[in-house]
Amino acid sequence: MKNISFKKVVQILILITAPLVWSQDTLTRVTSPDEGLVVQLKLKASNIFYSVELDGESFLEDSPLGLMTSIGDFTKGLTFENSDIQTISESYELKNAKVNQVSYTANELVATFTNAKKDTLKVVFRVEDNDIAFSYKLIGKDLNTKVKILSEATGFNLPDDATSFITHQALPLTGWEETKPSYEEEYTFDEKLGTPSQYGVGYTFPALFKNAEQGWVLISETGVDGTYPGSRLGESTQDGLFPLAFPQEGENNGIGEAFASMAMPASTPWRTISIGKSLKPIVESTIAFDVVEERYEASVDYKMGKATWSWIVWQDASMNYDDQVLFIDLASEMEFEYILVDANWDSVIGRERFVELVNYAKSKDVEILLWYNSNGFWNNAPQTPQDLMNTAYKRQKEMAWLQEIGVKGIKVDFFGGDKQVTMQLYEDILTDANTYGLAVVFHGCTLPRGWQRMYPNFVSSEAVLASENLVFTQEASDMHAFKSTLHPFIRNSVASMDFGPVFLNKKLSRDQKGGSIRKTTEAFELATGVLYFSPIQHFGLTPNNLEEQPDFVLDFLKEVPTVWDEIVYVGGEPGDYAAIARRKGDKWYIAITNGEQKDKTLELNLPMLKNTELTLIYDAKDRSAAIKSVKVKKNGKVKVDVLGEGGAVLISN
Numbered sequence: 001m002k003n004i005s006f007k008k009v010v011q012i013l014i015l016i017t018a019p020l021v022w023s024q025d026t027l028t029r030v031t032s033p034d035e036g037l038v039v040q041l042k043l044k045a046s047n048i049f050y051s052v053e054l055d056g057e058s059f060l061e062d063s064p065l066g067l068m069t070s071i072g073d074f075t076k077g078l079t080f081e082n083s084d085i086q087t088i089s090e091s092y093e094l095k096n097a098k099v100n101q102v103s104y105t106a107n108e109l110v111a112t113f114t115n116a117k118k119d120t121l122k123v124v125f126r127v128e129d130n131d132i133a134f135s136y137k138l139i140g141k142d143l144n145t146k147v148k149i150l151s152e153a154t155g156f157n158l159p160d161d162a163t164s165f166i167t168h169q170a171l172p173l174t175g176w177e178e179t180k181p182s183y184e185e186e187y188t189f190d191e192k193l194g195t196p197s198q199y200g201v202g203y204t205f206p207a208l209f210k211n212a213e214q215g216w217v218l219i220s221e222t223g224v225d226g227t228y229p230g231s232r233l234g235e236s237t238q239d240g241l242f243p244l245a246f247p248q249e250g251e252n253n254g255i256g257e258a259f260a261s262m263a264m265p266a267s268t269p270w271r272t273i274s275i276g277k278s279l280k281p282i283v284e285s286t287i288a289f290d291v292v293e294e295r296y297e298a299s300v301d302y303k304m305g306k307a308t309w310s311w312i313v314w315q316d317a318s319m320n321y322d323d324q325v326l327f328i329d330l331a332s333e334m335e336f337e338y339i340l341v342d343a344n345w346d347s348v349i350g351r352e353r354f355v356e357l358v359n360y361a362k363s364k365d366v367e368i369l370l371w372y373n374s375n376g377f378w379n380n381a382p383q384t385p386q387d388l389m390n391t392a393y394k395r396q397k398e399m400a401w402l403q404e405i406g407v408k409g410i411k412v413d414f415f416g417g418d419k420q421v422t423m424q425l426y427e428d429i430l431t432d433a434n435t436y437g438l439a440v441v442f443h444g445c446t447l448p449r450g451w452q453r454m455y456p457n458f459v460s461s462e463a464v465l466a467s468e469n470l471v472f473t474q475e476a477s478d479m480h481a482f483k484s485t486l487h488p489f490i491r492n493s494v495a496s497m498d499f500g501p502v503f504l505n506k507k508l509s510r511d512q513k514g515g516s517i518r519k520t521t522e523a524f525e526l527a528t529g530v531l532y533f534s535p536i537q538h539f540g541l542t543p544n545n546l547e548e549q550p551d552f553v554l555d556f557l558k559e560v561p562t563v564w565d566e567i568v569y570v571g572g573e574p575g576d577y578a579a580i581a582r583r584k585g586d587k588w589y590i591a592i593t594n595g596e597q598k599d600k601t602l603e604l605n606l607p608m609l610k611n612t613e614l615t616l617i618y619d620a621k622d623r624s625a626a627i628k629s630v631k632v633k634k635n636g637k638v639k640v641d642v643l644g645e646g647g648a649v650l651i652s653n
Contacts, residue, residue, distance in 0.1 A: 028083045030109035032129045037275065039125050039132060041083070041111050047076050047153075048113065048123065052132065054275050057214045058159055063241070065123055066153035067268075071140055074113070074121040075153040081120075083111040088126065094289060096304050096459065096535040097452050097496070098582070100565040102286050104128055117141060126291060130281035132273040133222070133291045138266040149228075149260040151246060154271065156219055156233070158240035161212040163190045165490060165574050168198040169232050172250035172417060177380040179414050181251065182444045183463035187486050189575065194238035202234040202245055205447055208282070208490045208574075215277040220494045222288040222450035223269040225295070226424030228260045230446050231269075244271070251417025253378040260420055269449065272494075279489050280569040283580065288494045289453040298456035300437040303408070304535040304563050305337030307369060312467060312500050312540050314510045319344050324357055330543050332364035335558045340411060340538050342371045343383035355405050362406060369409040369441070369536070370402065374425070378416035381444075389429055399436040409439035409459065409536070418446050430455040441498055441536065448495040460496040460534040467500035467540055470516055471508045477516040481645035484528060485578045485595035492533055501528035502557070503540035504549060510542070520593075522625040523617050524647030526553065529560055530591035531580055537562045552627045556617060556649070560589065570604050577642070579604055590614075590650040597644040606650075607636035613653055614638070619646040 029040045042049040042062065052060035066075035091103040106126040113121045122137040138147060166188050170181040183204050188195070190210065197203055206220035219242075224230050234245035247258045260268075270292070274285045308331040310318035318324075324341055331339045339361060345354060361368050376387040388398045389412050402410070412429060416422055426442065433440045434457045442448070443462040451458040464487060469476035491497050502525050509515030518525075529537060539557070546554065561584040570579035570590060577600065581590040588609060594600055606612075609632045619642055620626040630650070632638045640648050 027080050028109065028111060030085055030107050030125055030127050032127045033087070033105045033107060034129045036129065037127055037132065039109070039127055041109070041123070041125070043078070043080050046078050048078060050125070050134075052273065052275065054215065054277070057211075059211055059214070059217050059275050060273070061157040061159060063157040064153045064155045067121065067136055067138065067149055068151045068153070069138065070148035070150065071144055072115050072117050072119050074115055074138070077116055078113040078121065081112040081114055083109060085109050090290065092453075094286070094453060095456070096302070096563050097289070098533050098564055098567045099286060102289065104286065104290050106290070128287065128290070130274060130276050131285055131287035131290075132275070133270040133287055135223075135270045136268045138264070140264055144264045147262055147264050147266050149262060149266065149268070151259065152231075152244045154244035156242045156273075158193055158209050158217070158242070159211055160193070160239055162193055162209045162217070162240060164188045164193060165190065165208040165210070165486065166203040166233070169202045169204050171199050171201060172248050173253065173379070177382070179379045179381050179444055181417055182415070183447055184465050186465065187483075187490070193236055193240035197235060200235065201248060202232050202242075204232050206490055206494045207233055207242070215275065216279055216282055218274040218282045218285075218490070218493060219272070220288065220447075220449075221269050221271045222494075223292045223454070224423055224449040225454070226420065226427040227262055228269050228423065229258065229420045230418030230423060230449065232418070247418040252419050252422055253416060255378060255416070256419040256421030258419060278569070279573065283489060283493050283569040284567055285493065288450050292450035292454050294456065295454050296431065296434060296456070299434050302439045302457055303337060303367075304459070306334070306557075306562060307331065307338035307340045307536055307538045308334070308336055308541060309340040309342070309500065309538040311342035312538065313471060313503070313505060313508055313542050315471070316344065318510075319348050321349050321353055321357060324349070325360060326543050328361045328364055328366050330541065330546070331366045333546060334541070334554065336366065338367050338369050338408070338536060340369045340371070342411075343373070343413070345371065346385045358405050358407060367408040368406075369411055369439075370407050371411045371413060374412050374415050379414055381414040383413070390425065392428065392432070395429065395432050396435075399432055399438060402438060403436040407438070409441065411441040411443060413443040415442070415445045422446070430458055433457055439536070443498065452496060459536050460498040462498050464491045464497055464499060466498065467503070470503065470518075474516050477508070477519055481520050481524065481593060482575060482595045484524075484531065484593040485572060485576060486574050488531055488578050488580055489574060496534045497532055498534045498538065499528070499532045500538045500540055501532050502526060504545045504553075505542060512544075519645050521619045521623045521643055521646040522553070523619045523649065524593050524645060526556055526617055526625060527591040527593050527647035527649050529557065530582055530589045530649060531578060531593060533564070535563050550625070552617070553625055568608070570606065571602065577602060581606065581608075588650075588652040591647070592640060592642060592649070593647040594642040594645060599641070599643050599646075601639055601641050603637055603639050605636055606632050606638060609652060610634055610636040615651040615653060616640065617649045617651070619643040619648065
């Protein structure tokens, strides 16, 4: 994809100089373009702090900034030198994302500090109307060419009354075959600050907080590549200060350092803060992409779309030639673009016969995505193929073969953590895959941090307790509806999420005689195909669904897009319900899921569709899906009934 962005930078404030000793706490401030969001930068006892307000209400109290490095301490003993502010406006295209065209304006503050050795730390804040991003730039006085960022003083100090909706950080080399951490832990729910995390090592990004009755805060990071580790939130203090933490030493089986090694001058990734009185600005935010840039052009026009996936319901036993043919036929019948062939294809189907499978898929106008284990030495996951993605010469040889036989993408699984060496592996896989025209999905992995804009062949990542858990345990199925009111407001708000939605079997097994019992309605399941965003969407459908479901359900699944031009938050909060509208071209889809067991009547506000006739897929009394027409009133309001753990989809005609 060719980047069509342009930037216009206008200087609006001249340099502010300061004496060697700054006598007041507040050094400077920067506001959002609409002046509602205010960031204040302070120097207290020669330590840097920042605070954030929205419309006069505190959302982050004094929070520390700074770096501890191999060339010096930039966490204390600092002198403020100067600052300047400029306005940045940018427009760009996101080809495979929740929105297509992005335009934003931000005020950027650059504050310069020096330590006793006269090395320089620049703190950069970009402030949009509901979003903040900040990073550091380190410049040595001497001709240093390298530096280690050993730790950060960065923190996020939430008000005392705030509560958390955040995912626990797992310990290294734990879980199934020592594959953790993989961003697949439970969320806290409206938890009091200062409560210890499940494993005592903090939380992963993104992190959602409710600021009492004032609104919501989402904290994350973006722009992480092979030059820096992925960060997390450490354990909070009793009064709500969350320190930024680097990876644990034991991640990646102990391979690589937990700190960052960088060339000078050194710039860190961006930490992002999205703030709103409702969840609307958080759901609709593009800050994760606004502050990053495309790293390379797409080598081919990567095609997104829908995929069948035998493993998700039929599991390991389906990884054979004949069952894959059934799911190719299902994809063809459903007019899906892809089939995902999962683990152990190399040993069960074999490479020679797999080429036959690729050719059969082509004859049915279906393309193949293919699974790989990322490693063979940082966990014990036995699935093959192994040891083909972790070294350049093997990876490139394998990718050349995939290109030759016509495979269009890869799913790479079981990564080892967030260390810099692992982030470099992600980047290397993406870069090499682009050379060979391969799209990439990651599983058992980290949060993608701005990668949809940075890497044009990046598709999606799991990094969530995804739909495989619905098959693994009844408990996960029992919580499915509830968690549908968390993912859109937290994990999926910052990046694509390969959840694997839409299960229409009543029991999640091949014969539907055993397995987890699905508690959600069929309209709910259809809604998740819109509610959850992934440019390639892997559906939990099975061949029997073709005979069991009415035509309108199958037609919906054939027609529903997977990439979008616009997203609009319609309503909902964690634990209650979720309602999100997405537009492709001139057609709107509004997905609603009920996170509770009680029935609800929801009045939705759809001003973009006022006085418009819509198709409604809704919950019938027997919990099957039904269809009818409804009309949005002139005031933009429409009422929708949903059963407990039910849902609905509204579609503009």
